[in-house]
Amino acid sequence: MAISAQMVKDLREKTGAGLMDCKKALVENNGDFDKSIDWLREKGISKAEKKASRVAAEGLVEVKTDGNHAIIFELNCETDFVAKNDKFTALVKKIASALIEAKKPCEECALEVEVDGKALKDVLLSETATIGEKITFRRYELITKEDNQVFGSYVHFGGSIASVVVLNGENEEVARNIAMHIAASNPQYISRDEISEEVIKHETEVLTAQALNENAESDKPKPQNIIEKMVIGRLNKNFQDICLLSQPYVKNPDETIKSYLKSANSSIALFKRLAVGEGIEKKEDNFAEEVMSQSR
Incomplete structure (x- = not known):
């Protein structure tokens, strides 16, 4: 069967495959459009699996x-x-x-x-x-969400960060503002109440070791009770930074998210934030090593 340019064009538009691949698919399947789609799909899957690593x-x-x-x-x-x-x-x-x-x-x-x-x-x-x-x-x-709640959503920079929040109340503008804040400030918890005792213990141990190391290298070492107060202060500051309600509101840093929500007669039920590539170990190319390997 003769394979026309229009047949190749139609197959390409349907599958997105290259022109030569589409022509070959039609030739291999005697011009049968559906079989050609399947043939390209099968070849495509084969190629796709090679990219799995x-x-x-x-x-x-x-x-x-x-x-x-x-x-x-x-x-x-x-x-x-x-x-x-x-x-x-x-x-x-x-x-x-x-x-x-x-x-x-x-x-x-x-x-x-x-x-x-x-x-x-x-x-x-x-x-x-x-x-x-x-x-x-x-x-x-x-x-x-429930009927008495509203969604707020925000997508930053065309899709690099996305956030969604469920707000108790009916103020959609406030919900969107909170979603925007979450995208910008990356809170880990709504409030300190959500932080487990295990996390608090771990952070306390890390900050204590840090303070003791600093104290050991200091010309004027501090007494133990002062070190303990330093650790508590740093712990509170760290948790303030990662808890949504205690963060300064990005649109008005003079107030916290907690006070902003209170003024709007609203509260947070839950939120979710994603940033592209989180949790994926990216390959780090060493350009110098690559050049050296090519010269050997």
């Missing part, structure tokens, strides 16, 4: 709300160049729309959600083959 630490994070539900997730790729590509951005938006509609409760079941007629896990394999970089989906979460 690569580190995908770039990408975008996204948050989307709908009624009493919100989803937040991260889609990773290998390079910042791909992350900023319009096609990758469109893929993230498309996935977000499918996920918020499906409202799946876990990452594993989210991978089975259909995106353009295919399971998300298969879309990722196809995109890995088409884009030429490992594409991974991680840190997905479905968040549910």
